[in-house]
Amino acid sequence: QKEVEQDPGPLSVPEGAIVSLNCTYSNSAFQYFMWYRQYSRKGPELLMYTYSSGNKEDGRFTAQVDKSSKYISLFIRDSQPSDSATYLCAMSAFRAGNMLTFGGGTRLMVKP
Amino acid sequence: GAGVSQSPSNKVTEKGKDVELRCDPISGHTALYWYRQSLGQGLEFLIYFQGNSAPDKSGLPSDRFSAERTGGSVSTLTIQRTQQEDSAVYLCASSPTTASPSGANVLTFGAGSRLTVL
Numbered sequence: 324q325k326e327v328e329q330d331p332g333p334l335s336v337p338e339g340a341i342v343s344l345n346c347t348y349s350n351s352a353f354q355y356f357m358w359y360r361q362y363s364r365k366g367p368e369l370l371m372y373t374y375s376s377g378n379k380e381d382g383r384f385t386a387q388v389d390k391s392s393k394y395i396s397l398f399i400r401d402s403q404p405s406d407s408a409t410y411l412c413a414m415s416a417f418r419a420g421n422m423l424t425f426g427g428g429t430r431l432m433v434k435p
Numbered sequence: 436g437a438g439v440s441q442s443p444s445n446k447v448t449e450k451g452k453d454v455e456l457r458c459d460p461i462s463g464h465t466a467l468y469w470y471r472q473s474l475g476q477g478l479e480f481l482i483y484f485q486g487n488s489a490p491d492k493s494g495l496p497s498d499r500f501s502a503e504r505t506g507g508s509v510s511t512l513t514i515q516r517t518q519q520e521d522s523a524v525y526l527c528a529s530s531p532t533t534a535s536p537s538g539a540n541v542l543t544f545g546a547g548s549r550l551t552v553l
Contacts (some may be wrong), residue, residue: 338517364547369543411477413478423478423480423542424503425479426477428519
């Protein structure tokens with residue numbers, strides 16, 4: 324079993340929909356949680372970062388962490404076709420950037 | 436540079452040949468990371484450098500893989516005697532340091548080098 328599980332999708336939604344992306348994990352030591360967005364043939368780019376449990380909002384994006392359930396979510400409101408990409412969750416037990424553990428990514432398609 | 440630059444962007448090679456992949460990190464970034472992304476898979480950590488030193492080589496899949504970094508800048512990932520299972524996108528990332536007082540370190544990724552071994 325992988326340390327971080329993520330549904331690969333694809334997830335197809337109409338423009339304007341609310342999107343929910345999720346990851347579960349097994350390592351209780353994880354305390355830094357990130358969401359990366361990766362467009363086709365591009366490198367991942369950091370979208371959201373949270374520490375420990377709680378919510379964080381940035382524009383149309385909200386990241387939630389529930390450490391008790393070992394479950395993290397990314398919500399996208401008013402989804403746009405430009406949001407079509409693969410979304411990767413990543414997490415770490417330490418501040419250091421090495422040994423980030425990534426989920427396999429969820430491919431999202433937002434149709435006009 | 437403005438971003439992390441990787442070359443070549445695409446490489447097709449025959450089984451058994453050696454390949455070199457290059458990464459030019461953001462100027463001033465002391466930490467450099469190599470990851471591998473296979474089709475439909477998440478990112479697999481390979482190695483990271485702090486300056487020219489590689490404190491963590493735990494992710495290198497076999498002794499056919501090696502990496503070096505010179506001058507605290509450019510890094511080269513070398514794969515010897517390539518195998519078909521080496522086919523993947525090799526991603527390089529850099530960050531200002533391995534640890535930040537404010538929290539987890541933010542990695543900036545390059546676009547990757549897509550390796551196909553025939």
